[in-house]
Amino acid sequence: MIQLENLVKRYGQNKALDGLSLSVAAGESFAFLGPNGAGKTTVIRILNGMTAMTSGRALIGGHDLAKEPLAVKKLCGLAAQNLNLDGELSVRENLEIHGLLFGMNGTDRQERSQELLKYVDMSERADSLVKTLSGGLKRRLMIARALLHRPRLLFLDEPTVGLDPAIRRRLWGLIRKIRQDGVTVFLTTHYIEEAEFLADRVAFIHRGRLVNQGTPPELMAALGAWAVDRFNDAGIETRYFQTREEARNHLSENEFEGTLRRVNLEDAFLAQTGKRVAE
């Protein structure tokens, strides 16, 4: 569904993307994991026509982005990081405008809007002005809007940023449902659990480069299954173990204060880049 070859984006002397290549299969749920400023949003902005790439090639659904941008856009739905909804319009009007922008006819727009508002559990807010909605409802509306024109590929740029844990989990459920309905999902996040929970495959991005990719178990397996964090003056020192037994033994043999936990994607990211995702 997505094939990126040597994507470069420069802002003056700075390289936001430094020769990024990757592919995402149709029907896959793919997560870009990396800290703020790693280049995740730049990729999404390029693929959705908001940012011009400096060089490289992007194929989406077999269409070359540079040569057939409108054909590419018809395939894609985007829930951007910025809540780019029209606050002065109602929920229904926001969907209506989006449907028109994507060339949907009147009946289809109305029926699909109702269907999607039901899908995201917002039917009763159809006539509310968007500026009166909470952050969580706005995020849900963004996703409904992105799905309105039946895209084959859905981009979710930090879909749960700034939301409280309960609302975040509710959105995760929605995103998994979308994935089960056959839509390819490409999401960016800097939340470890989000990537683990939602993605079939995860790619680590750091300073505009792809540092590693694979399924979450593959990426974590290289380190082991268990981790012991030791807190000292320099920060947190982590050691990895294949079994819980080994980890427990390490804790009891060395008398220090530490915690035992399962290895997560952040450990894999840290091992690759020397940086934490949240840094």
Place this chain on the structure above:
Amino acid sequence: MNAFLAVYLRELLILKRRFKRQLASMTVSPLLYLLTFGYALGRHLEMGGHSYLEFLVPGLIAMNSMTQGFSIAQDINVARFYFFVFEEIQAAPASRLSYVLGEICAGLTRVVLSALVVMGLGWLFGVRPHYGPFFWLAVLLNGFTFSALAVALALLVRSHADQSLLTNFVITPMAFLGGTFFPVENLPDWARTLLDVLPLTHAARAIRADALGYAPEWLPFAVLTASSAACLMLAVWTVEKAKD
């Protein structure tokens, strides 16, 4: 076509929500100009056989059609930098031309409303000019020029502050010098030559000629058509340049 309708419909819905405020803002300036320049200052003035108020009303319509057409720049700017709504347009399979035409039509809607407001105010002050097809053609061409220019500049600027500067340095001087309040013909040759470059000078000339019952001249319409086409092309080009 659908994308054009989407952009235009969005602007109409917003206009509908702000209608009273918008109408009030369209009324304040011309009302003040009519009271101060037209009534208090120019009551006893005559301009080529017409009262100063008769001279002023078409000029104010020209000026308002420029400022109201250009006022969409502010909204595009806010939609772009504060609400990020422009990103939704960028991500849609909409041609650049359809986006620009949608915004220009939004500008023209304001232009027509503002012209009706000034006509109504003029009527209250006892001015009853002739508002024929050439009058409306000039109003629309002037509105088209400045709406298209508004789209172009709103997409070229890099911040909200830059947008205000453009209005201060481009639109405000033009409003006062483009033949709104006085006949450009009264100025020295060098100044006339300079002001003849401005589309507003030609708009004021064409609008005033029809309103006061004179035969239309071809030059103002040719200039306004050319400036509309040039600004449209510039606006379409800037949609691509707005990518970061």
